[in-house]
Amino acid sequence: MQWRRHISGLAFSVVFVLSYFTNKFVLSELKFTYPTLFQGWQTFIGAVLLLLSGKLGWVEMSRITRSAALSWLPGSFLFVGNIYAGSRALSRIDIPQFFTLQNSSHVVSYVIFKVVHREKTQRLKMISICLILLSAIYLPSYDPQFDYSGYMWAFWHLFCVGAYRVFQVHYKSTNLSDLEQQCINYLFSVLLLALAAHPTGDLTGAMEFPSLQSHTFHCGCCASALLGFLLLLATVRLKSGLSLEYLGVWIFLSKVTAMFLSPFIFSMDVNLQSLFCVIVSHVAEALLVYSERDSQPG
Template sequence: MNEARTVLGPVFCILYVVLYFTNKYVLSVLKFTYPTLFLGWQTFFGAVLLLVSGKLGWVELSGFPRSAVLSWLPGSLLFWGNIYGGSRALSSLPIPFFLTLHNASEVMSFLILKVTQRDRTSWQKVLSTLMLLVAAVCLILRDPQPHAGGYMWAVLHLSCVGAYKVFQRRSKGSHLSDLEQQLINYVFSALLLTSAAHPTGDLFGALEFPFLLSHKFHIGCFASALLGFCLLLASIRLKSSVPMDQVGAWVVVAKVLASGLSLFVFTVVIDLETLCCVVISHTGEALSVYAERVQDR
Protein backbone atom coordinates (compact mmCIF):
# COMPACT_ATOMS: atom_id res chain seq x y z
CA MET A 1 0.00 0.00 0.00
CA ASN A 2 2.77 2.44 0.87
CA GLU A 3 4.57 1.60 -2.38
CA ALA A 4 1.39 2.24 -4.35
CA ARG A 5 0.81 5.59 -2.71
CA THR A 6 4.35 6.85 -3.11
CA VAL A 7 5.34 5.38 -6.49
CA LEU A 8 2.41 4.17 -8.58
CA GLY A 9 0.48 7.45 -8.49
CA PRO A 10 3.33 9.68 -9.68
CA VAL A 11 4.40 7.08 -12.26
CA PHE A 12 0.85 6.99 -13.61
CA CYS A 13 0.79 10.79 -13.87
CA ILE A 14 4.16 10.94 -15.65
CA LEU A 15 3.13 8.27 -18.17
CA TYR A 16 -0.22 9.99 -18.73
CA VAL A 17 1.36 13.39 -19.45
CA VAL A 18 4.16 12.02 -21.65
CA LEU A 19 1.73 9.87 -23.65
CA TYR A 20 -0.54 12.82 -24.38
CA PHE A 21 2.43 14.98 -25.35
CA THR A 22 3.80 12.26 -27.63
CA ASN A 23 0.46 11.71 -29.36
CA LYS A 24 -0.03 15.45 -29.74
CA TYR A 25 3.45 15.80 -31.23
CA VAL A 26 2.86 13.11 -33.86
CA LEU A 27 -0.69 14.22 -34.70
CA SER A 28 -0.29 18.00 -34.61
CA VAL A 29 3.38 18.98 -34.87
CA LEU A 30 4.29 16.33 -37.44
CA LYS A 31 0.69 16.50 -38.75
CA PHE A 32 0.37 12.75 -39.29
CA THR A 33 -3.42 12.73 -39.75
CA TYR A 34 -3.87 9.09 -40.76
CA PRO A 35 -5.64 7.65 -37.69
CA THR A 36 -6.35 4.18 -39.05
CA LEU A 37 -2.61 3.53 -39.50
CA PHE A 38 -1.47 5.36 -36.35
CA LEU A 39 -4.06 3.67 -34.12
CA GLY A 40 -3.70 0.35 -35.94
CA TRP A 41 0.00 0.34 -35.07
CA GLN A 42 -0.71 1.26 -31.44
CA THR A 43 -3.38 -1.42 -30.92
CA PHE A 44 -1.38 -4.11 -32.75
CA PHE A 45 1.72 -3.29 -30.70
CA GLY A 46 -0.34 -3.28 -27.50
CA ALA A 47 -1.86 -6.69 -28.30
CA VAL A 48 1.56 -8.18 -29.05
CA LEU A 49 3.06 -6.79 -25.84
CA LEU A 50 0.15 -8.12 -23.79
CA LEU A 51 0.44 -11.59 -25.31
CA VAL A 52 4.22 -11.68 -24.86
CA SER A 53 3.92 -10.42 -21.28
CA GLY A 54 1.33 -13.12 -20.58
CA LYS A 55 3.56 -15.84 -22.04
CA LEU A 56 6.50 -14.65 -19.93
CA GLY A 57 4.35 -14.56 -16.80
CA TRP A 58 4.69 -10.81 -16.28
CA VAL A 59 0.92 -10.35 -16.38
CA GLU A 60 -1.88 -12.80 -15.74
CA LEU A 61 -3.86 -13.72 -18.85
CA SER A 62 -6.16 -16.73 -18.58
CA GLY A 63 -7.81 -18.54 -21.43
CA PHE A 64 -11.37 -17.37 -21.95
CA PRO A 65 -14.22 -18.94 -23.95
CA ARG A 66 -15.46 -17.62 -27.28
CA SER A 67 -18.77 -16.68 -25.67
CA ALA A 68 -16.92 -14.26 -23.37
CA VAL A 69 -15.25 -12.63 -26.37
CA LEU A 70 -18.56 -12.28 -28.19
CA SER A 71 -20.25 -10.76 -25.14
CA TRP A 72 -17.45 -8.17 -24.90
CA LEU A 73 -17.55 -7.09 -28.58
CA PRO A 74 -19.94 -4.16 -27.92
CA GLY A 75 -17.35 -2.83 -25.47
CA SER A 76 -14.61 -3.27 -28.07
CA LEU A 77 -16.68 -1.33 -30.59
CA LEU A 78 -17.07 1.50 -28.07
CA PHE A 79 -13.33 1.36 -27.39
CA TRP A 80 -12.64 1.70 -31.11
CA GLY A 81 -14.94 4.74 -31.31
CA ASN A 82 -13.19 6.16 -28.26
CA ILE A 83 -9.67 5.98 -29.71
CA TYR A 84 -10.64 6.90 -33.27
CA GLY A 85 -12.70 9.94 -32.27
CA GLY A 86 -10.09 10.89 -29.68
CA SER A 87 -7.24 10.75 -32.19
CA ARG A 88 -9.16 12.90 -34.66
CA ALA A 89 -10.05 15.42 -31.97
CA LEU A 90 -6.58 15.60 -30.41
CA SER A 91 -5.00 16.29 -33.80
CA SER A 92 -6.79 19.66 -34.01
CA LEU A 93 -7.68 20.59 -30.40
CA PRO A 94 -5.21 21.81 -27.75
CA ILE A 95 -4.74 19.32 -24.92
CA PRO A 96 -6.59 21.47 -22.30
CA PHE A 97 -9.60 21.78 -24.63
CA PHE A 98 -9.53 18.08 -25.52
CA LEU A 99 -9.46 17.06 -21.85
CA THR A 100 -12.34 19.42 -21.09
CA LEU A 101 -14.43 17.58 -23.67
CA HIS A 102 -13.09 14.23 -22.47
CA ASN A 103 -14.21 15.03 -18.92
CA ALA A 104 -17.75 15.51 -20.25
CA SER A 105 -17.90 11.74 -20.81
CA GLU A 106 -19.08 11.65 -17.18
CA VAL A 107 -22.21 13.48 -18.35
CA MET A 108 -22.91 10.68 -20.85
CA SER A 109 -22.38 8.01 -18.17
CA PHE A 110 -24.62 9.92 -15.77
CA LEU A 111 -27.45 10.20 -18.32
CA ILE A 112 -27.29 6.53 -19.28
CA LEU A 113 -27.36 5.42 -15.64
CA LYS A 114 -30.26 7.78 -14.82
CA VAL A 115 -32.30 6.33 -17.69
CA THR A 116 -31.53 2.70 -16.86
CA GLN A 117 -31.46 2.93 -13.06
CA ARG A 118 -33.52 4.64 -10.38
CA ASP A 119 -30.81 5.09 -7.75
CA ARG A 120 -30.71 8.28 -5.76
CA THR A 121 -27.98 10.72 -6.78
CA SER A 122 -26.18 13.03 -4.35
CA TRP A 123 -26.29 16.75 -4.91
CA GLN A 124 -22.50 16.76 -5.27
CA LYS A 125 -22.75 14.35 -8.21
CA VAL A 126 -25.49 16.40 -9.87
CA LEU A 127 -23.51 19.61 -9.39
CA SER A 128 -20.29 18.08 -10.76
CA THR A 129 -22.16 16.76 -13.82
CA LEU A 130 -23.63 20.20 -14.49
CA MET A 131 -20.19 21.78 -14.16
CA LEU A 132 -18.71 19.33 -16.67
CA LEU A 133 -21.57 19.92 -19.11
CA VAL A 134 -21.47 23.71 -18.81
CA ALA A 135 -17.69 23.77 -19.21
CA ALA A 136 -17.81 21.67 -22.39
CA VAL A 137 -20.69 23.58 -24.00
CA CYS A 138 -19.26 27.00 -23.16
CA LEU A 139 -15.84 25.97 -24.46
CA ILE A 140 -17.30 25.02 -27.84
CA LEU A 141 -19.23 28.30 -28.01
CA ARG A 142 -16.43 30.58 -26.75
CA ASP A 143 -13.34 29.05 -28.38
CA PRO A 144 -11.45 31.93 -30.09
CA GLN A 145 -10.28 29.62 -32.91
CA PRO A 146 -12.45 27.52 -35.25
CA HIS A 147 -12.24 23.86 -34.24
CA ALA A 148 -15.60 22.64 -35.55
CA GLY A 149 -14.19 19.37 -36.92
CA GLY A 150 -12.22 18.72 -33.76
CA TYR A 151 -15.25 19.26 -31.55
CA MET A 152 -17.35 16.94 -33.72
CA TRP A 153 -14.86 14.12 -33.22
CA ALA A 154 -14.54 15.02 -29.53
CA VAL A 155 -18.30 14.53 -29.09
CA LEU A 156 -17.99 11.06 -30.65
CA HIS A 157 -15.05 10.37 -28.35
CA LEU A 158 -16.78 11.45 -25.13
CA SER A 159 -19.96 9.59 -26.07
CA CYS A 160 -18.05 6.34 -26.58
CA VAL A 161 -16.00 6.85 -23.40
CA GLY A 162 -19.13 7.47 -21.33
CA ALA A 163 -20.97 4.48 -22.78
CA TYR A 164 -17.87 2.29 -22.36
CA LYS A 165 -17.66 3.14 -18.66
CA VAL A 166 -21.27 2.06 -18.16
CA PHE A 167 -20.79 -1.11 -20.23
CA GLN A 168 -17.66 -2.00 -18.25
CA ARG A 169 -19.45 -1.40 -14.97
CA ARG A 170 -22.34 -3.62 -16.06
CA SER A 171 -19.88 -6.36 -17.08
CA LYS A 172 -18.10 -6.61 -13.71
CA GLY A 173 -19.62 -10.05 -13.23
CA SER A 174 -17.98 -11.42 -16.38
CA HIS A 175 -15.05 -13.82 -16.28
CA LEU A 176 -12.79 -11.35 -18.11
CA SER A 177 -10.16 -9.39 -16.20
CA ASP A 178 -9.28 -5.81 -17.11
CA LEU A 179 -6.22 -7.03 -19.04
CA GLU A 180 -8.26 -9.64 -20.92
CA GLN A 181 -10.86 -7.02 -21.81
CA GLN A 182 -8.11 -4.76 -23.10
CA LEU A 183 -6.56 -7.58 -25.13
CA ILE A 184 -9.89 -8.13 -26.90
CA ASN A 185 -10.15 -4.37 -27.44
CA TYR A 186 -6.67 -4.26 -28.96
CA VAL A 187 -7.18 -7.21 -31.30
CA PHE A 188 -10.64 -6.07 -32.44
CA SER A 189 -9.47 -2.49 -33.03
CA ALA A 190 -6.28 -3.55 -34.82
CA LEU A 191 -8.27 -5.75 -37.22
CA LEU A 192 -10.90 -3.09 -37.81
CA LEU A 193 -8.39 -0.28 -38.31
CA THR A 194 -6.19 -2.35 -40.63
CA SER A 195 -9.14 -3.30 -42.81
CA ALA A 196 -10.21 0.36 -42.95
CA ALA A 197 -6.79 1.74 -43.92
CA HIS A 198 -7.23 1.10 -47.65
CA PRO A 199 -10.88 2.26 -48.11
CA THR A 200 -10.26 5.52 -46.22
CA GLY A 201 -7.19 6.33 -48.30
CA ASP A 202 -4.90 6.45 -45.24
CA LEU A 203 -2.63 3.73 -46.64
CA PHE A 204 -1.69 5.58 -49.83
CA GLY A 205 -1.76 9.00 -48.16
CA ALA A 206 0.74 7.87 -45.54
CA LEU A 207 3.13 6.64 -48.25
CA GLU A 208 3.47 10.27 -49.40
CA PHE A 209 3.90 11.60 -45.87
CA PRO A 210 7.09 13.72 -45.78
CA PHE A 211 8.17 12.55 -42.32
CA LEU A 212 7.70 8.84 -43.07
CA LEU A 213 11.46 8.29 -43.23
CA SER A 214 12.18 10.66 -40.35
CA HIS A 215 13.69 9.27 -37.15
CA LYS A 216 11.50 11.67 -35.17
CA PHE A 217 8.38 10.14 -36.71
CA HIS A 218 9.48 6.56 -36.05
CA ILE A 219 10.54 7.33 -32.49
CA GLY A 220 7.28 9.18 -31.84
CA CYS A 221 5.10 6.31 -33.11
CA PHE A 222 7.10 3.67 -31.23
CA ALA A 223 7.11 5.74 -28.03
CA SER A 224 3.36 6.33 -28.29
CA ALA A 225 2.61 2.61 -28.56
CA LEU A 226 5.01 1.68 -25.75
CA LEU A 227 3.80 4.46 -23.45
CA GLY A 228 0.18 3.45 -24.04
CA PHE A 229 0.98 -0.10 -22.98
CA CYS A 230 2.90 1.07 -19.90
CA LEU A 231 0.07 3.42 -18.92
CA LEU A 232 -2.37 0.51 -19.19
CA LEU A 233 -0.28 -1.61 -16.81
CA ALA A 234 0.24 1.32 -14.42
CA SER A 235 -3.48 2.11 -14.30
CA ILE A 236 -4.46 -1.52 -13.66
CA ARG A 237 -1.79 -1.85 -10.95
CA LEU A 238 -2.99 1.40 -9.39
CA LYS A 239 -6.63 0.20 -9.37
CA SER A 240 -5.61 -3.01 -7.63
CA SER A 241 -3.49 -1.24 -5.01
CA VAL A 242 -5.51 1.75 -3.80
CA PRO A 243 -9.23 2.57 -3.35
CA MET A 244 -11.09 3.82 -6.43
CA ASP A 245 -11.52 7.32 -5.03
CA GLN A 246 -7.71 7.62 -4.83
CA VAL A 247 -7.42 6.32 -8.39
CA GLY A 248 -9.86 9.02 -9.47
CA ALA A 249 -7.83 11.64 -7.62
CA TRP A 250 -4.64 10.60 -9.42
CA VAL A 251 -6.47 10.79 -12.76
CA VAL A 252 -7.54 14.36 -11.95
CA VAL A 253 -3.96 15.27 -11.02
CA ALA A 254 -2.65 13.76 -14.26
CA LYS A 255 -5.16 15.70 -16.37
CA VAL A 256 -4.42 18.98 -14.59
CA LEU A 257 -0.69 18.44 -15.14
CA ALA A 258 -1.22 17.59 -18.82
CA SER A 259 -3.41 20.68 -19.35
CA GLY A 260 -1.11 23.05 -17.49
CA LEU A 261 2.23 21.83 -18.84
CA SER A 262 0.92 21.72 -22.43
CA LEU A 263 0.64 25.52 -22.35
CA PHE A 264 4.44 25.67 -22.13
CA VAL A 265 5.15 22.91 -24.66
CA PHE A 266 2.66 23.52 -27.47
CA THR A 267 1.20 26.63 -29.05
CA VAL A 268 -2.21 27.18 -27.46
CA VAL A 269 -4.53 30.10 -28.15
CA ILE A 270 -6.50 30.55 -24.96
CA ASP A 271 -8.34 33.50 -23.44
CA LEU A 272 -9.88 34.12 -20.03
CA GLU A 273 -13.26 32.62 -20.96
CA THR A 274 -11.88 29.36 -22.33
CA LEU A 275 -9.41 29.15 -19.43
CA CYS A 276 -12.36 29.37 -17.03
CA CYS A 277 -14.02 26.50 -18.94
CA VAL A 278 -10.93 24.35 -18.46
CA VAL A 279 -10.69 25.17 -14.76
CA ILE A 280 -14.42 24.52 -14.19
CA SER A 281 -14.12 21.17 -15.96
CA HIS A 282 -11.22 19.96 -13.82
CA THR A 283 -12.96 21.25 -10.69
CA GLY A 284 -16.14 19.44 -11.69
CA GLU A 285 -14.23 16.19 -12.17
CA ALA A 286 -12.59 16.57 -8.75
CA LEU A 287 -16.04 17.13 -7.22
CA SER A 288 -17.29 14.01 -9.03
CA VAL A 289 -14.50 11.94 -7.45
CA TYR A 290 -15.40 13.36 -4.03
CA ALA A 291 -19.09 12.60 -4.58
CA GLU A 292 -18.35 8.96 -5.42
CA ARG A 293 -16.16 8.70 -2.32
CA VAL A 294 -18.99 10.00 -0.14
CA GLN A 295 -21.48 7.66 -1.82
CA ASP A 296 -19.28 4.59 -1.24
CA ARG A 297 -19.01 5.21 2.48
Protein backbone atom coordinates in the same frame (compact mmCIF):
# COMPACT_ATOMS: atom_id res chain seq x y z
CA MET B 1 2.39 0.03 2.22
CA GLN B 2 0.91 3.49 1.67
CA TRP B 3 4.09 4.75 0.01
CA ARG B 4 3.84 2.00 -2.61
CA ARG B 5 0.41 3.27 -3.58
CA HIS B 6 1.81 6.78 -3.99
CA ILE B 7 4.66 5.48 -6.14
CA SER B 8 2.18 3.60 -8.32
CA GLY B 9 0.09 6.77 -8.64
CA LEU B 10 3.11 8.90 -9.53
CA ALA B 11 4.25 6.34 -12.11
CA PHE B 12 0.76 6.37 -13.59
CA SER B 13 0.78 10.19 -13.79
CA VAL B 14 4.18 10.31 -15.49
CA VAL B 15 3.20 7.74 -18.11
CA PHE B 16 -0.20 9.41 -18.59
CA VAL B 17 1.33 12.82 -19.31
CA LEU B 18 4.07 11.44 -21.55
CA SER B 19 1.54 9.35 -23.49
CA TYR B 20 -0.75 12.29 -24.26
CA PHE B 21 2.16 14.58 -25.09
CA THR B 22 3.68 12.02 -27.47
CA ASN B 23 0.36 11.42 -29.21
CA LYS B 24 -0.23 15.16 -29.49
CA PHE B 25 3.25 15.66 -30.92
CA VAL B 26 2.81 13.00 -33.63
CA LEU B 27 -0.74 14.07 -34.49
CA SER B 28 -0.35 17.87 -34.37
CA GLU B 29 3.32 18.79 -34.66
CA LEU B 30 4.22 16.10 -37.20
CA LYS B 31 0.67 16.28 -38.65
CA PHE B 32 0.30 12.51 -39.01
CA THR B 33 -3.51 12.64 -39.09
CA TYR B 34 -4.18 9.07 -40.22
CA PRO B 35 -5.88 7.50 -37.19
CA THR B 36 -6.57 4.06 -38.66
CA LEU B 37 -2.82 3.61 -39.15
CA PHE B 38 -1.68 5.46 -36.02
CA GLN B 39 -4.11 3.71 -33.68
CA GLY B 40 -3.74 0.44 -35.58
CA TRP B 41 0.00 0.58 -34.95
CA GLN B 42 -0.51 1.37 -31.26
CA THR B 43 -3.03 -1.41 -30.71
CA PHE B 44 -0.93 -3.92 -32.70
CA ILE B 45 2.14 -3.24 -30.56
CA GLY B 46 -0.03 -3.27 -27.44
CA ALA B 47 -1.47 -6.67 -28.38
CA VAL B 48 1.97 -8.13 -29.12
CA LEU B 49 3.47 -6.83 -25.86
CA LEU B 50 0.46 -7.94 -23.81
CA LEU B 51 0.39 -11.44 -25.28
CA LEU B 52 4.17 -11.73 -24.90
CA SER B 53 4.01 -10.56 -21.29
CA GLY B 54 1.30 -13.12 -20.56
CA LYS B 55 3.31 -15.86 -22.24
CA LEU B 56 6.41 -15.02 -20.18
CA GLY B 57 4.39 -14.84 -16.98
CA TRP B 58 5.01 -11.14 -16.37
CA VAL B 59 1.25 -10.48 -16.15
CA GLU B 60 -1.61 -12.80 -15.22
CA MET B 61 -3.76 -13.70 -18.21
CA SER B 62 -5.93 -16.76 -18.67
CA ARG B 63 -7.07 -18.31 -21.90
CA ILE B 64 -9.91 -16.25 -23.36
CA THR B 65 -12.89 -18.36 -24.41
CA ARG B 66 -14.81 -17.65 -27.58
CA SER B 67 -18.05 -16.96 -25.69
CA ALA B 68 -16.32 -14.48 -23.38
CA ALA B 69 -14.71 -12.69 -26.32
CA LEU B 70 -18.02 -12.45 -28.19
CA SER B 71 -19.82 -11.09 -25.13
CA TRP B 72 -17.17 -8.36 -24.84
CA LEU B 73 -17.43 -7.23 -28.48
CA PRO B 74 -19.80 -4.28 -27.75
CA GLY B 75 -17.11 -2.92 -25.45
CA SER B 76 -14.50 -3.39 -28.17
CA PHE B 77 -16.64 -1.43 -30.65
CA LEU B 78 -16.84 1.42 -28.14
CA PHE B 79 -13.09 1.17 -27.54
CA VAL B 80 -12.35 1.56 -31.25
CA GLY B 81 -14.70 4.54 -31.44
CA ASN B 82 -12.96 6.01 -28.41
CA ILE B 83 -9.41 5.84 -29.79
CA TYR B 84 -10.33 6.68 -33.41
CA ALA B 85 -12.43 9.75 -32.58
CA GLY B 86 -9.99 10.70 -29.82
CA SER B 87 -7.11 10.81 -32.30
CA ARG B 88 -9.12 12.92 -34.73
CA ALA B 89 -10.04 15.35 -31.95
CA LEU B 90 -6.60 15.54 -30.31
CA SER B 91 -4.96 16.37 -33.65
CA ARG B 92 -7.13 19.51 -33.93
CA ILE B 93 -7.76 20.60 -30.33
CA ASP B 94 -5.33 21.74 -27.63
CA ILE B 95 -4.91 19.44 -24.63
CA PRO B 96 -6.75 21.64 -22.05
CA GLN B 97 -9.78 21.99 -24.34
CA PHE B 98 -9.60 18.29 -25.21
CA PHE B 99 -9.76 17.27 -21.55
CA THR B 100 -12.57 19.75 -20.91
CA LEU B 101 -14.66 18.09 -23.61
CA GLN B 102 -13.58 14.63 -22.50
CA ASN B 103 -14.90 15.41 -19.00
CA SER B 104 -18.37 15.45 -20.53
CA SER B 105 -18.12 11.67 -20.81
CA HIS B 106 -19.17 11.75 -17.15
CA VAL B 107 -22.43 13.37 -18.29
CA VAL B 108 -22.99 10.52 -20.76
CA SER B 109 -22.30 7.92 -18.06
CA TYR B 110 -24.55 9.74 -15.60
CA VAL B 111 -27.49 9.89 -18.03
CA ILE B 112 -27.18 6.19 -18.90
CA PHE B 113 -26.89 5.19 -15.23
CA LYS B 114 -29.88 7.40 -14.41
CA VAL B 115 -32.02 5.77 -17.09
CA VAL B 116 -31.03 2.26 -16.01
CA HIS B 117 -31.19 2.66 -12.23
CA ARG B 118 -33.40 5.72 -11.65
CA GLU B 119 -31.67 6.18 -8.30
CA LYS B 120 -31.54 9.38 -6.28
CA THR B 121 -28.49 11.53 -7.04
CA GLN B 122 -26.39 13.46 -4.53
CA ARG B 123 -26.77 17.23 -4.81
CA LEU B 124 -23.01 17.73 -5.07
CA LYS B 125 -22.76 15.18 -7.89
CA MET B 126 -25.64 16.82 -9.74
CA ILE B 127 -23.98 20.25 -9.44
CA SER B 128 -20.67 18.92 -10.75
CA ILE B 129 -22.34 17.18 -13.70
CA CYS B 130 -24.19 20.39 -14.62
CA LEU B 131 -21.00 22.48 -14.43
CA ILE B 132 -19.10 19.99 -16.59
CA LEU B 133 -21.89 20.06 -19.18
CA LEU B 134 -22.15 23.87 -19.22
CA SER B 135 -18.37 24.24 -19.60
CA ALA B 136 -18.37 21.93 -22.62
CA ILE B 137 -21.36 23.73 -24.17
CA TYR B 138 -19.85 27.21 -23.85
CA LEU B 139 -16.25 26.27 -24.71
CA PRO B 140 -16.72 26.17 -28.53
CA SER B 141 -18.07 29.74 -28.50
CA TYR B 142 -14.99 31.06 -26.72
CA ASP B 143 -12.20 28.88 -28.11
CA PRO B 144 -9.99 31.16 -30.30
CA GLN B 145 -8.78 28.08 -32.20
CA PHE B 146 -12.23 26.57 -32.70
CA ASP B 147 -12.22 23.75 -35.23
CA TYR B 148 -15.65 22.38 -36.14
CA SER B 149 -14.35 18.98 -37.25
CA GLY B 150 -12.23 18.63 -34.12
CA TYR B 151 -15.17 19.35 -31.85
CA MET B 152 -17.42 16.93 -33.70
CA TRP B 153 -14.86 14.15 -33.29
CA ALA B 154 -14.51 15.12 -29.62
CA PHE B 155 -18.27 14.66 -29.24
CA TRP B 156 -18.09 11.10 -30.56
CA HIS B 157 -15.02 10.46 -28.42
CA LEU B 158 -16.71 11.54 -25.18
CA PHE B 159 -19.83 9.53 -26.04
CA CYS B 160 -17.77 6.35 -26.57
CA VAL B 161 -15.76 6.96 -23.38
CA GLY B 162 -18.92 7.46 -21.31
CA ALA B 163 -20.72 4.46 -22.80
CA TYR B 164 -17.63 2.26 -22.41
CA ARG B 165 -17.41 3.21 -18.73
CA VAL B 166 -21.02 2.10 -18.24
CA PHE B 167 -20.45 -1.12 -20.16
CA GLN B 168 -17.48 -1.99 -17.94
CA VAL B 169 -19.55 -1.46 -14.79
CA HIS B 170 -22.53 -3.48 -16.01
CA TYR B 171 -20.59 -6.26 -17.70
CA LYS B 172 -21.91 -9.33 -15.92
CA SER B 173 -19.28 -11.93 -16.66
CA THR B 174 -16.45 -12.41 -14.17
CA ASN B 175 -14.43 -14.50 -16.60
CA LEU B 176 -12.37 -11.61 -17.99
CA SER B 177 -9.81 -9.56 -16.11
CA ASP B 178 -8.97 -5.98 -17.10
CA LEU B 179 -5.95 -7.19 -19.06
CA GLU B 180 -7.98 -9.84 -20.86
CA GLN B 181 -10.64 -7.28 -21.75
CA GLN B 182 -7.94 -5.00 -23.13
CA CYS B 183 -6.38 -7.86 -25.08
CA ILE B 184 -9.72 -8.41 -26.85
CA ASN B 185 -9.93 -4.64 -27.47
CA TYR B 186 -6.45 -4.61 -28.98
CA LEU B 187 -6.99 -7.58 -31.28
CA PHE B 188 -10.40 -6.38 -32.44
CA SER B 189 -9.01 -2.87 -33.04
CA VAL B 190 -6.14 -4.14 -35.16
CA LEU B 191 -8.54 -6.12 -37.35
CA LEU B 192 -11.12 -3.36 -37.71
CA LEU B 193 -8.63 -0.53 -38.26
CA ALA B 194 -6.66 -2.58 -40.79
CA LEU B 195 -9.84 -3.19 -42.80
CA ALA B 196 -10.74 0.52 -42.61
CA ALA B 197 -7.31 1.87 -43.59
CA HIS B 198 -7.90 1.79 -47.35
CA PRO B 199 -11.59 2.86 -47.49
CA THR B 200 -10.85 5.90 -45.30
CA GLY B 201 -7.96 6.95 -47.53
CA ASP B 202 -5.45 6.78 -44.68
CA LEU B 203 -3.33 4.16 -46.41
CA THR B 204 -2.95 6.22 -49.60
CA GLY B 205 -2.37 9.46 -47.71
CA ALA B 206 0.26 7.96 -45.41
CA MET B 207 2.30 6.74 -48.40
CA GLU B 208 2.67 10.39 -49.44
CA PHE B 209 3.35 11.67 -45.91
CA PRO B 210 6.51 13.84 -46.15
CA SER B 211 7.96 12.78 -42.78
CA LEU B 212 7.49 9.05 -43.35
CA GLN B 213 11.27 8.48 -43.43
CA SER B 214 11.96 10.91 -40.59
CA HIS B 215 13.85 9.59 -37.58
CA THR B 216 11.73 11.82 -35.34
CA PHE B 217 8.54 10.35 -36.77
CA HIS B 218 9.69 6.78 -36.21
CA CYS B 219 10.76 7.54 -32.63
CA GLY B 220 7.46 9.29 -31.93
CA CYS B 221 5.37 6.38 -33.21
CA CYS B 222 7.41 3.80 -31.31
CA ALA B 223 7.25 5.87 -28.12
CA SER B 224 3.49 6.34 -28.43
CA ALA B 225 2.90 2.59 -28.79
CA LEU B 226 5.19 1.71 -25.87
CA LEU B 227 3.73 4.42 -23.62
CA GLY B 228 0.20 3.25 -24.42
CA PHE B 229 1.11 -0.24 -23.24
CA LEU B 230 2.85 1.07 -20.12
CA LEU B 231 -0.20 3.23 -19.35
CA LEU B 232 -2.37 0.09 -19.47
CA LEU B 233 -0.08 -1.71 -17.01
CA ALA B 234 0.11 1.34 -14.74
CA THR B 235 -3.69 1.66 -14.74
CA VAL B 236 -4.23 -2.01 -13.90
CA ARG B 237 -1.58 -1.84 -11.17
CA LEU B 238 -3.19 1.27 -9.69
CA LYS B 239 -6.69 -0.29 -9.79
CA SER B 240 -5.46 -3.41 -8.03
CA GLY B 241 -4.10 -1.40 -5.11
CA LEU B 242 -6.72 1.35 -4.85
CA SER B 243 -10.47 1.75 -5.08
CA LEU B 244 -11.98 3.19 -8.26
CA GLU B 245 -12.57 6.47 -6.43
CA TYR B 246 -8.85 6.89 -5.67
CA LEU B 247 -8.05 5.95 -9.24
CA GLY B 248 -10.28 8.86 -10.24
CA VAL B 249 -8.18 11.13 -8.04
CA TRP B 250 -4.96 10.12 -9.79
CA ILE B 251 -6.54 10.49 -13.23
CA PHE B 252 -7.70 13.98 -12.27
CA LEU B 253 -4.24 14.96 -10.97
CA SER B 254 -2.61 13.59 -14.12
CA LYS B 255 -4.93 15.60 -16.38
CA VAL B 256 -4.30 18.79 -14.42
CA THR B 257 -0.55 18.18 -14.66
CA ALA B 258 -0.77 17.63 -18.43
CA MET B 259 -2.81 20.82 -18.88
CA PHE B 260 -0.41 22.86 -16.77
CA LEU B 261 2.65 21.65 -18.70
CA SER B 262 1.14 21.68 -22.20
CA PRO B 263 1.63 25.46 -22.85
CA PHE B 264 5.37 24.94 -22.28
CA ILE B 265 5.49 22.15 -24.88
CA PHE B 266 2.95 23.15 -27.54
CA SER B 267 1.97 26.51 -28.99
CA MET B 268 -1.49 27.50 -27.77
CA ASP B 269 -3.88 30.41 -28.17
CA VAL B 270 -6.00 30.86 -25.05
CA ASN B 271 -8.29 33.69 -23.95
CA LEU B 272 -9.86 34.33 -20.55
CA GLN B 273 -13.26 32.96 -21.51
CA SER B 274 -11.96 29.60 -22.76
CA LEU B 275 -9.60 29.37 -19.78
CA PHE B 276 -12.56 29.94 -17.47
CA CYS B 277 -14.45 27.07 -19.12
CA VAL B 278 -11.43 24.80 -18.66
CA ILE B 279 -11.05 25.75 -14.99
CA VAL B 280 -14.76 25.38 -14.19
CA SER B 281 -14.88 21.96 -15.88
CA HIS B 282 -11.99 20.62 -13.84
CA VAL B 283 -13.14 22.14 -10.57
CA ALA B 284 -16.43 20.35 -11.27
CA GLU B 285 -14.56 17.13 -11.99
CA ALA B 286 -12.78 17.49 -8.63
CA LEU B 287 -16.17 17.87 -6.95
CA LEU B 288 -17.41 14.80 -8.81
CA VAL B 289 -14.45 12.72 -7.65
CA TYR B 290 -14.97 13.97 -4.10
CA SER B 291 -18.68 13.18 -4.18
CA GLU B 292 -18.02 9.63 -5.39
CA ARG B 293 -15.43 9.08 -2.65
CA ASP B 294 -17.71 10.58 -0.03
CA SER B 295 -20.58 8.32 -1.05
CA GLN B 296 -18.58 5.15 -0.41
CA PRO B 297 -18.97 3.43 2.95
CA GLY B 298 -15.96 3.54 5.25
